[in-house]
Amino acid sequence: xxxxxxxxxxxxxxxxxxxxxxxxxxxxxxxxxxxxxxxxxxxxxxxxxxxxxxxxxxxxxxxxxxxxxxxxxxxxxxxxxxxxxxxxxxxxxxxxxxxxxxxxxxxxxxxxxxxxxxxxxxxxxxxxxxxxxxxxxxxxxxxxxxxxxxxxxxxxxxxxxxxxxxxxxxxxxxxxxxxxxxxxxxxxxxxxxxxxxxxxxxxxxxxxxxxxxxxxxxxxxxxxxxxxxxxxxxxxxxxxxxxxxxxxxxxxxxxxxxxxxxxxxxxxxxxxxxxxxxxxxxxxxxxxxxxxxxxxxxxxxxxxxxxxxxxxxxxxxxxxxxxxxxxxxxxxxxxxxxxxxxxxxxxxxxxxxxxxxxxxxxxxxxxxxxxxxxxxxxxxxxxxxxxxxxxxxxxxxxxxxxxxxxxxxxxxxxxxxxxxxxxxxxxxxxxxxxxxxxxxxxxxxxxxxxxxxxxxxxxxxxxxxxxxxxxxxxxxxxxxxxxxxxxxxxxxxxxxxxxxxxxxxxxxxxxxxxxxxxxxxxxxxxxxxxxxxxxxxxxxxxxxxxxxxxxx
Amino acid sequence: xxxxxxxxxxxxxxxxxxxxxxxxxxxxxxxxxxxxxxxxxxxxxxxxxxxxxxxxxxxxxxxxxxxxxxxxxxxxxxxxxxxxxxxxxxxxxxxxxxxxxxxxxxxxxxxxxxxxxxxxxxxxxxxxxxxxxxxxxxxxxxxxxxxxxxxxxxxxxxxxxxxxxxxxxxxxxxxxxxxxxxxxxxxxxxxxxxxxxxxxxxxxxxxxxxxxxxxxxxxxxxxxxxxxxxxxxx
Numbered sequence: 001x002x003x004x005x006x007x008x009x010x011x012x013x014x015x016x017x018x019x020x021x022x023x024x025x026x027x028x029x030x031x032x033x034x035x036x037x038x039x040x041x042x043x044x045x046x047x048x049x050x051x052x053x054x055x056x057x058x059x060x061x062x063x064x065x066x067x068x069x070x071x072x073x074x075x076x077x078x079x080x081x082x083x084x085x086x087x088x089x090x091x092x093x094x095x096x097x098x099x100x101x102x103x104x105x106x107x108x109x110x111x112x113x114x115x116x117x118x119x120x121x122x123x124x125x126x127x128x129x130x131x132x133x134x135x136x137x138x139x140x141x142x143x144x145x146x147x148x149x150x151x152x153x154x155x156x157x158x159x160x161x162x163x164x165x166x167x168x169x170x171x172x173x174x175x176x177x178x179x180x181x182x183x184x185x186x187x188x189x190x191x192x193x194x195x196x197x198x199x200x201x202x203x204x205x206x207x208x209x210x211x212x213x214x215x216x217x218x219x220x221x222x223x224x225x226x227x228x229x230x231x232x233x234x235x236x237x238x239x240x241x242x243x244x245x246x247x248x249x250x251x252x253x254x255x256x257x258x259x260x261x262x263x264x265x266x267x268x269x270x271x272x273x274x275x276x277x278x279x280x281x282x283x284x285x286x287x288x289x290x291x292x293x294x295x296x297x298x299x300x301x302x303x304x305x306x307x308x309x310x311x312x313x314x315x316x317x318x319x320x321x322x323x324x325x326x327x328x329x330x331x332x333x334x335x336x337x338x339x340x341x342x343x344x345x346x347x348x349x350x351x352x353x354x355x356x357x358x359x360x361x362x363x364x365x366x367x368x369x370x371x372x373x374x375x376x377x378x379x380x381x382x383x384x385x386x387x388x389x390x391x392x393x394x395x396x397x398x399x400x401x402x403x404x405x406x407x408x409x410x411x412x413x414x415x416x417x418x419x420x421x422x423x424x425x426x427x428x429x430x431x432x433x434x435x436x437x438x439x440x441x442x443x444x445x446x447x448x449x450x451x452x453x454x455x456x457x458x459x460x461x462x463x464x465x466x467x468x469x470x471x472x473x474x475x476x477x478x479x480x481x482x483x484x485x486x487x488x489x490x491x492x493x494x495x496x497x498x499x500x501x502x503x504x505x506x507x508x509x510x511x512x513x514x515x516x517x518x519x520x521x522x523x524x525x526x527x528x529x530x531x532x533x534x535x536x537x538x539x540x541x542x543x544x545x546x547x548x549x550x551x552x
Numbered sequence: 553x554x555x556x557x558x559x560x561x562x563x564x565x566x567x568x569x570x571x572x573x574x575x576x577x578x579x580x581x582x583x584x585x586x587x588x589x590x591x592x593x594x595x596x597x598x599x600x601x602x603x604x605x606x607x608x609x610x611x612x613x614x615x616x617x618x619x620x621x622x623x624x625x626x627x628x629x630x631x632x633x634x635x636x637x638x639x640x641x642x643x644x645x646x647x648x649x650x651x652x653x654x655x656x657x658x659x660x661x662x663x664x665x666x667x668x669x670x671x672x673x674x675x676x677x678x679x680x681x682x683x684x685x686x687x688x689x690x691x692x693x694x695x696x697x698x699x700x701x702x703x704x705x706x707x708x709x710x711x712x713x714x715x716x717x718x719x720x721x722x723x724x725x726x727x728x729x730x731x732x733x734x735x736x737x738x739x740x741x742x743x744x745x746x747x748x749x750x751x752x753x754x755x756x757x758x759x760x761x762x763x764x765x766x767x768x769x770x771x772x773x774x775x776x777x778x779x780x781x782x783x784x785x786x
Contacts, residue, residue, distance in 0.1 A: 450655035453614050458669035458721060459644035462637060468672060472659045547659065 039079040041070040042100035044088040046179075050200065050259040051106040065259045066104040069123060069226070069243075072251060073102070076242040089156065089509065092117060093518065095229050102228050102239065106200070108158050109223040109281040112515055118236040122223030122279055123243050123252060124261075125269040126198040128159050130215045131206075133187060137213040140194060146172040149193035152183035152500070156510045158222050158282055159196045175420075175500045176510065182410065184209045186500075189413055191420070198222065200261055222282040223269070248274055338520050345511045345521070352507035353528045359424060359503065360490045360532075366429035367489070368482070371436025376466065378437065379444050389437070396434035402495055404431055409499045424496035432489055439481045443474035476547040483540035487533045504528055564623075565590050565725050565756045566611065571620035571631060573606055573780075580606045581617070582780040588725075588758060593751045595767035596760045598777035604760035605652075607777065608727045611758070613643030625724065644673070648718035652730040654710045656702035662689065662713045663698040666720045674721060681720075688716040692746065707734040711743075719750070726750070728759040732766050744770035 043052040043066055055061040062083055074081035084100040091103045095117060107113070109122050130151075132140045140146060143166040151166070153159040155176035163174035175192055177183045183195040184202075188211040195202070195212070202214050226243075228236045246252045247270035256262040272279060377389050396404070408430075409423040418426065447470050455469040456462075497506030508525035512518045566588040573581040581603045588594050598604050609615040610629075611622055616639075619631040624646040629639060656665050666685035670676040676684070689695040692712040697705060705713065711731065718726055731747075732740045740763075748770060751757050761767055767774050776783040 448655065450651055450653060451657060454649070454651060454655040454717075455657070455668075456640050457612055457614065457644055457647070457649050458717070459641070459673035460669060461641075461673075464672050468668060469657050473657070476659065 037077075037079045038082045039070070039074040039077055039102065040082050040084050040100040041074070042084040042086040042091055042094055042103040043067070043070070043105035044086060044091065047088060047105050048204075050204065050261055052104075065124075065255050065261065066106065068255045068258075069246075069252070070102070070104050072246060072255070073226075073239055073242050076245070077238065092227065095227050098229060098231075101232060101235065102226050104224075104226045106224055107227055109225040110158065111281055113225075113227060114281065116230075116517065118228040118230050118233045120226040120228070120236055121240045121243055121273050122225050122269065123247075124224040124256065125263075125265045126200055126222055126224065127218030127265070128162060128196055128220040128222065129199045129202050129218050131184065131187060131195040131197070131202055131212045132193065132215065133190075134211055134213050136193070137215070141215060142217065143172060143196075143219065144170050146170060146194055149173065150175050150191070151194045151196055152177055152186060152192040153196045154178070154180060154183070155497075155506060156512075157197075158220065159198070160510065162220055162284070163196055176497075176502060176506065177500055178498055180205065181209075182500075184212060185410070185413075187212050189417060191417065203261070218285055220282055220284045221265070223279065244274055338515050338517065341511070341515045342520050342524065345507070346524070348507050349504065349511070349524055349528060352502055352504040353532065355502060356490065356493050356504040356529075357532055359421070359428070359496065359501070360486070360493050363425050363428035363432060363493070364486050364489055366425070367432035367436050370429065370433035371440055372471075374433060374437035375440035375444060378441050380462070380466070393434045393437060396431055397438075401427070401431045401492060402498065405495060405499055420496075420499045420501050424493075424499050424501045427499075428489060428493060428496065432485060435485055436482065439478045439485070440474060443477040444470060446477050447473045476544075479540060479544050479547070483537060483544075486536055486540075490533055490536070491529065563590065564588060565592075565625065566758070567621075567623040568607075568611070569621045569623065571607075571610060571617050571622060573603070573610065573615075573617045579780050581610075581777075583620070584777070584780070584782055585620075586775055586782060588756060590724075590756055591751060591753045593747060593757045593770065593772045594759070595771035595774045596758060596777060597762065597764070597767055597774050598760075599762055602777040603780045604762075604777055605729055608649065608729055608758070608760050611643075611725075612647050612649050612727055613639045614649075644721075644723075646723060647725050647727060648721065648723035649727040650711070650714045650718050650729065650731065652733055654702075654714040656705075656710055656714055656717070658702050661699050661701055662694065662705065662709075662716075665702070665713055666716045669717070669721050685716065685720055688719055689713070692716050708739050708743075711735075712746075715746075715750075719755075724754065725756050725758065728757065730761055730763075731759055732761060732763045740766055741769075 043062075045052050045054050045062060047053070047064075050064055051066045052062055052064040055063045067083075070083075071081050084094075086094040086099060086103070088105060091105060091107060092113065094100060095103050109119060113119055130140070130142070143151070143162075146166075147170050150173045151163055152175045153163055155178065160174060160176060163172065166172050167174055175183075180197060180201045183192065183197065184205040186192050187195050188209060196219060199214070199218070206212070206214065226239065228239070243252070252270070253262060253266065256266060269279065374389050374393065377385050378393075381389065405424065405427040408427045409418060409420065412418075451473065452465055452470060455465045460468065493503055494505030497503055497509075504525060508521045511521040511524075515521070564587045568584055568586050571581055571584045572579070584603075584607065596604050596607060606615070610617040611624070613629060616633060616635045617629075617631050621631060622629040624643060627642045627646055629643070633639070656662075657668065660668065663682065663685055666688060667678070667681040670681040670684065671678055686695055686698060689698055689712075692715060694709050694712045694716070697709050697713070700709075702710060702713070711734075715726075715728075728747075731743060735743060744766060747757055747759070751772075759767075759771070
C-alpha cells in the first residue's frame, strides 16, 4: 500500500531531512567500532503509521510495525538494521538495483512482484474495504451499487486493479490518488462517492476524518510481504524462517497488537504458513464483483480462483527450492507478460494521452489569453495595476507549480470545490499565464518605437496601435519562446496527477508499478509524449518561417 | 526670428512660434520660429544633432515641447503641455510623416501598409482604400511591389511605400526626416522630382535634411538650424 500523506509538504520535508541526517549520524559513528554486519532495509516514512513513520516525539527515530519487523529480522540475522529512505513507488526498483537488502513498507503481495523480486511469505493479511459517506451507507453495499459513480483509491495498488475491473463490469469511475488521506477527505467533501482501500488504512483515517463509514463486507483480501532482490533468494529463505518462527512464538502478534491491527485473519494466515500451505497473493470476495472483473488484470496480481487451481503460480513455498533453476524461464515468462501487459495498457495510455493533450491545449489557450491581458496591463496600465500584476507574476514564478495545484485543489476546497480537471486546468493556466505574460511584455517592448510612432501619427487609436501593429509584431517575436513553453506545459501537465487527473505519466506509473518495470512503460510513455510534442514544434517552425521577424 | 512667409502669409499651413525644447540640461531647440505657407517645399537644414528631428517630432505631436506654440491650421499646440493622446489625434489630421528608417509595418504587405490607416482610422471601405492605395503606389512607381513584405523591398522602394502610406490619409503637411540618407545620386534626383510633383496648393512638404545639394536643387526655401536656433532662411 502506498499511504503517502502529502498534506503537509513542509513538515514532511523536515521530517525526511531529519531522518536522513539521523541515519547518517548512526552510520558514521559505529564505523570506527567493531563493524557489525548491517541489514539495509528500505521503506518510505511518508507512508506513516502504523507502517513506517518518523516518531512524532523524536523525528530522528522511526516507528511502526514494519520498523519493528525489520528490527526483528535484523536481530535474528545478527545484523544491525540500517534504514534506507526510498520513495514508495521506487521500492521495487531500488531493491532490484541493490540499494538495500530488503524492503518493508506495507508492500502488497502480487504475482508480478513475485516474478520480479524475491518476496517473503506474507506477514499480514488485509481486507480491501469500501468506505462511503454515512448517508450512503444504507444504499451502497458493494461495487455493483456504484455504477456511474467515482470511486477513489491509491494508484498502482491491488485496489486500483479491482476498480479497473469494476469499471468494465459496473461502469464505475476509478479515481487514482497518490496518498491515502485525500481520498477520504474528498469522499466526505463529495468529490468521490466511495473509497476502496485496505482496512489498515481505512481504520487509521476513520480516526481523523469524520463522516464516512466502512462497509463490513470486504471486497478482497491481500497480504503484505517483504521483498528482496532475486540475487538474495537465499537470504529471503532465511527471512521466511525467521518470520515463520515469529508467527509461531507470537512475536509478530505482539507487534501487530501493539499497533492495534491484530485480527483473527492473521492467526488463520499464520497457521497456514506454519503448515507450509500455499497462500495466493490475493483473493477476490464473491459478490464484490470479483467473478468477472478484469480477469487479466487480476491474474497479473495473482488473484486466487476458487475452482481453478494454478499449480506453482505465485506460490512462495513451492518455488522456494527451485528459484535458481527457474530463473531463466521466469524471466522469459515475464517478457511475454510484459508485452501482454503493454497491449492491455495501450488503450489506457492512449486515453491518458488524450487527457494530457486536451488539458495542455486548453491550459495553454487560457494562459495565452491571460498572459496577453497581464502583459498589456504591465505595458499600458497605471502604476497600481502594474504593481499588482508584477506581484502576481513574481508570486507565481517564485513558488512551485505543485504547491499552487495543491492550494487550488485541496487548500481552497472548503470554500470553492473545483473538480479535479478544472482545478488542473486553472492551476496550469494561471501558472503559465505568468510566464507567457513576461514573454509578451518583452515582445511588446521589443517592437521598435518608430513603428508605434508611425501608427499613431497615421491616426490609429492606442487600441488599434496595439491590435493592428504592436500586437501582431510582438506575437511573431513571442512565437519561439511560446512554442518552448507549450512543449514544457505538455510535460508539466504530468504534475496534475497529484489532483487525481489520470494523465499520461500517471497512467504510465500505474502500468510500471503493475508490471514491476519501467523499461517498457517508460518507452511507451516517452514515445507518446514525443508524438505530441514533435508536431507542435514542427508547426511552430513553419509559422516562424512564414512570419520571420525582420532582420534589419 | 520670425520670417515673413512669401507664399501665402495670410493662411499659413504651419506656424512655429518661439519653440524651445530642453532635454535634461541640454537645450535642443531655443526660441525657434518660422512659418510655412501652402504649396511650399521647405528644407529644414542643419548638421546632425542640430535639432531637426526634434523639431519635426514636435510639429507632428509625437513629443512635447517646453515653450512656445505650434499652429497647424486650426490646431494650436502649446509648449509645456504634457504629451497626450488627444494631441496626436488632432495633429494626425493635419500632418503626415515619413521617418528616416521608414518604419513600415513588418507584418503587412506594401499595399496593406498603405490601406491600414484609411480603413481603421478613417472608416474608408476596404475596396476604396485598396483602389486609392494602388493609385498612390502607381504615382510613386512601386505598384509592382504591392504584395511584397517590407523586408523584401529595397531602401528606395520602402521609402516610396512609406510616402504612399503617409499620403493615403491626405495630410495637408507632409514631414520627411532625412529622405536622401540611403539613396544614391540617381535615386536622389528621382526623389526630388517626385517631391516637387507631390507639392501643390493642398499639399505642403517640410523635409529635414543635411543634404545641401538636394535642398538647393529641389526645395523652394531653406531654413537653417544651428545649435537649436534658426540661423537663416533663403
